Amino acid sequence: MLTIGVVGCGDVATRAYLPGIKHLEDKSRLVACFDTIAERAETAAAMFPGAIAYTSYDAFLAHPGGMDLVINLTPAPLHRQITGQALEAGYNVFSEKPIAATIEQANELVALAGQAGKQLFCAPAVMVTARFRWLKEYVQSGAIGRPTLNTAQIGSMGPAAWRTYTGDPTVFYKPGVGPLIDTGVYMLTAMTGMLGPAKRVAAMGGIAIPERNILIPAFEGKTAKVETEDIMMIHLDFGENTFGQLLSSFAIPQSHVPMFELFGEGGTISIRRDQWYNGNGTTDLYLRNEADETQEGWRENVPVPAPIATDGILESGILHVLECLEGEATPVMTAAHATHVLEIMNAARESVRSGKAIALTTTFGQNARDVAGQDLAAIES
Numbered sequence: 001m002l003t004i005g006v007v008g009c010g011d012v013a014t015r016a017y018l019p020g021i022k023h024l025e026d027k028s029r030l031v032a033c034f035d036t037i038a039e040r041a042e043t044a045a046a047m048f049p050g051a052i053a054y055t056s057y058d059a060f061l062a063h064p065g066g067m068d069l070v071i072n073l074t075p076a077p078l079h080r081q082i083t084g085q086a087l088e089a090g091y092n093v094f095s096e097k098p099i100a101a102t103i104e105q106a107n108e109l110v111a112l113a114g115q116a117g118k119q120l121f122c123a124p125a126v127m128v129t130a131r132f133r134w135l136k137e138y139v140q141s142g143a144i145g146r147p148t149l150n151t152a153q154i155g156s157m158g159p160a161a162w163r164t165y166t167g168d169p170t171v172f173y174k175p176g177v178g179p180l181i182d183t184g185v186y187m188l189t190a191m192t193g194m195l196g197p198a199k200r201v202a203a204m205g206g207i208a209i210p211e212r213n214i215l216i217p218a219f220e221g222k223t224a225k226v227e228t229e230d231i232m233m234i235h236l237d238f239g240e241n242t243f244g245q246l247l248s249s250f251a252i253p254q255s256h257v258p259m260f261e262l263f264g265e266g267g268t269i270s271i272r273r274d275q276w277y278n279g280n281g282t283t284d285l286y287l288r289n290e291a292d293e294t295q296e297g298w299r300e301n302v303p304v305p306a307p308i309a310t311d312g313i314l315e316s317g318i319l320h321v322l323e324c325l326e327g328e329a330t331p332v333m334t335a336a337h338a339t340h341v342l343e344i345m346n347a348a349r350e351s352v353r354s355g356k357a358i359a360l361t362t363t364f365g366q367n368a369r370d371v372a373g374q375d376l377a378a379i380e381s
């Protein structure tokens, strides 16, 4: 039985992580909660018999008996500090996205984890959902041939228009957050998870709607000032004539465009908005067949062959991290992957400012383009 401490008992903790931990209580037990707002820490701790609520981080880190895992659910600008202190205190850490604000900070955290001999896992968990585990194998099997293009779109009006959001929506429109860090990160993690590290980024973007009425009842009459790009259009070059394109925005009221499409020489993988948020959910596939036209066409709503214990993307991450700590799984949500995605997001902003394509320097493990035994690294070398 693994013990867990949660830092930051706000919206995502209440909405997903605390119920997710409870759902997995055969594997883990929450023993400590920390929030600077006492009521939040106490409400979270009350869900788990014997758990202790803390309002001091030092006291939390000194929890009697320690814990096997600290989950960092604080707002993005605090991730470097909170994760770093937990690693220094000798804990494994699972951080919500982004891993940190800069590559240098991310590298510092990786170094701290190494010094402590502890593991650092990073959200988003999209690649450990049942769907993406299967799709990666599906592409690796050669089912859609050589992948050529991955398009993705994730858009909304952002948390100011999310009437049931319980946190502070203004944070999401400030420098250092924005649609890319908040939700575009899911797509970049999926795109690079499928195609491997990207080599170059070119982006356009800007602030399309500079002020927002906040529609959350507790913020009635208040507005949010938009201080970072609310439209980001990103082009990625994966090398070997394989490309990616992402639209990430807080200026999209609604859309019928699929959220994720991966095109190969022999077929298409397509995930609609109503499919995306269920990690065990269905996927649409299109297969070409040059020899037999009758075998060509869409297969709609194809189920995942091996669903896992949870549908939620976030909850899939908790399960994966626990399995890694138990030695039952190999880490997929690595700091190296999160650092590469962070580099893409920061390079995209730099490209918006400079008007130039930016070469990427970071890299991480294997990818689904190693189709049918072909080793991409060998091809490239």
Ligand SMILES: NC(=O)c1ccc[n+]([C@@H]2O[C@H](COP(=O)([O-])OP(=O)(O)OC[C@H]3O[C@@H](n4cnc5c(N)ncnc54)[C@H](O)[C@@H]3O)[C@@H](O)[C@H]2O)c1
Pocket (backbone or CB within 6 Å): 007, 008, 009, 010, 011, 012, 013, 015, 034, 035, 036, 037, 040, 057, 073, 074, 075, 076, 078, 096, 097, 098, 166, 167, 168, 182, 314
């Ligand atoms: N809300 C969601 O649906 C959602 C989904 C996926 C990921 N996330 C990510 O989860 C993280 C938290 O988002 P949220 O929506 O829950 O925000 P939130 O503002 O609702 O919650 C953050 C909590 O952290 C606490 N906090 C602030 N400073 C702290 C400190 N120094 N020490 C300890 N606690 C502190 C706040 O009091 C608050 O309770 C962000 O990285 C966000 O990107 C959120």
